[in-house]
Amino acid sequence: MATARRIGGENSATRERILEATEQLIREQGYASASTRRVAAHAGLKPSLVHYYFPTTDDLLVAVSKRGAKESDRMIEEALKSDRPLRALWEFFSDTSRTRLVLEFMAMANHRDAVRKHMAEHSEEMRQRQAEILEKLIGTKFSLPDGCPPAGLSVLLAGIGRVLIMEGGLGVTGGHEEAREFVERWLDMLEPADVEKAES
Amino acid sequence: MATARRIGGENSATRERILEATEQLIREQGYASASTRRVAAHAGLKPSLVHYYFPTTDDLLVAVSKRGAKESDRMIEEALKSDRPLRALWEFFSDTSRTRLVLEFMAMANHRDAVRKHMAEHSEEMRQRQAEILEKLIGTKFSLPDGCPPAGLSVLLAGIGRVLIMEGGLGVTGGHEEAREFVERWLDMLEPADVEKAES
Amino acid sequence: MATARRIGGENSATRERILEATEQLIREQGYASASTRRVAAHAGLKPSLVHYYFPTTDDLLVAVSKRGAKESDRMIEEALKSDRPLRALWEFFSDTSRTRLVLEFMAMANHRDAVRKHMAEHSEEMRQRQAEILEKLIGTKFSLPDGCPPAGLSVLLAGIGRVLIMEGGLGVTGGHEEAREFVERWLDMLEPADVEKAES
């Protein structure tokens, strides 16, 4: 099942080129711009070649989604390994380029079932993974005085990060500075910078 | 409504029907499904009639966006007039049907300049309006012990509300309960329930 | 339901032109040649116009099938009203142009469910109608000494007629003359030519 759909070698350079072009297009012009034709044009390839690698548009989009998911996983693992994991997590959630893409896929999920399925699975997994690690850190590296459990914390940061990116893309900035400062002060409370001293 | 019989103008019943059908379609199937044809079919009208009222697709979408904006304004005014404005604001931001629509328009903004423009303006206005009113309430109805300025508070609630709706639509729920409880406890702190007694 | 699909007025000249072109193409080059593009080209119209009148290819093909069915009905009624109905029926079944088309639709039915459904209904109706009328004629105009009931007779003539057309199209003629003569002699027996005298 997993391999059934795969055509043209998982590692082909052309395949990668198509994925990259698609991702870029979606990020810059919205998911509705990711048509076979436009993707091909943007990648400098013939439309039929896109279909050679990705028989259906769903196949292509899910592949891009998976690629983005892998990148997100990588970023999160890195974040959670850092000295100030909470800070790093916040930076992950406010990363413009990544979040832009996630938001597009969220929108796409509404009318692309294959995409919805993948996004749902991966989101749930990611949340779990974050919760697990944050759980372990509690009591060691930082505490949660406000009493928000780890999974909830992940939701809060995700939401606040996304609204900043979403509105930022629109050119809306009212209250952003204030919100950002508030989150940072809050994170400082939860995970004081001098933790590092304490560690050494 | 008073002048409902005047067909074709701003107040035509047909016009309203088209707007309603479009909004529904977008909410249920995503903005990419809102084509002239499908809107017409969904409203039980001829495609050309849609173009008669809305010469271009942009015209239609901006009109739906404005209609939604008006509804949002109405909801916010109501919220801010309530006994517990902060609570009411949070309920506004976690309103599924309205937020779903807003999210679709946000996504649409990426490749529809007319929509982007309107969304940007209205978002900024809404933020301002909320900030203004919350400002007035500070010190009277509630305080902001954590030190988050009103505009920032609006951003936080908007973001958290949206992530709950966005993920909820996907079927993702991990951490939602926890986040929701946290926000509510937090709002209780900022705006204690016994405020009502104090008022009377 | 009946009217739901109808676009562009049942009587439009353009519609008729498309139907005619499609029928001709199918007859001359086989059903697989009846694509939107080719039909349009053959009718001197733009491909999109074909889709304007017939949203899907099935719609078009079923329409052509129905048109052919109506023509067949007309021909049969005429045949059965003639002085020598059996002879006329045989001429109906050996009519090249009509049978060619029927054969194409029979082949098409294999992978076009909408067509299969219509062909099945119409074939059954036609058989019934023929059986009814032949029944009435038995004992008056002619008898069936060999003891083949009317419905069976319709099957025999249909089959023999079709094989002659089918093979004739291929260029095969072996045994055709003999078969044709045999049928005619047989029909003469069943329905003697001097029946006319008896009538007057």
Added chain:
Amino acid sequence: MATARRIGGENSATRERILEATEQLIREQGYASASTRRVAAHAGLKPSLVHYYFPTTDDLLVAVSKRGAKESDRMIEEALKSDRPLRALWEFFSDTSRTRLVLEFMAMANHRDAVRKHMAEHSEEMRQRQAEILEKLIGTKFSLPDGCPPAGLSVLLAGIGRVLIMEGGLGVTGGHEEAREFVERWLDMLEPADVEKAES
């Protein structure tokens, strides 16, 4: 089969697999469904392999046609050798699976010249062969009281058999029973069952 190990040539097992898959597809879904890709998928092979064995689609289809022709020849020889050759011939013509395929190739012939050519040649040969043998049997095993020459008889049986299969596939059955019974009674007359006794 004796030389089965020699792959790639006329006797390769893969080649056979492709032919079998194609024949099945045509029978079940109509000739228009027999594309390189679908045949390959249905046979569990790569599309390019199909082209390796059959450079063009015509090559493939003609090969299937020839394969079917060989099978028909085999069946006919067997039939004509039987105790009641006429009966056996009729069974040959009412064999569903074989006739279904023949009908598809007849339809295909309309727009595939290579197929038309082969079908024409083989049909003519088959008719001849049947006529020859029936000729020899006349006066020995059976007579043709109605005066239909052997070649004509072959045409009649072919036509009646085909119409039964053709309509049967559609789900039409009106008059079939009657026609079948008539043919059988007729054949009984031409070739009485007690012929066997007379022979011994």
Added chain:
DNA sequence: AATGAATGAGATTTCATTCAT
């Protein structure tokens, strides 16, 4: 105020075929 007709563009997909390895 509403609608039927028409059209060019483009989206998605399938196809047969070629070529290099």
Added chain:
DNA sequence: CATGAATGAAATCTCATTCAT
């Protein structure tokens, strides 16, 4: 013997939009 890569053509359908009535 077999396959992966690539491609041009075409099939089917959807779209937004224009125009005339």
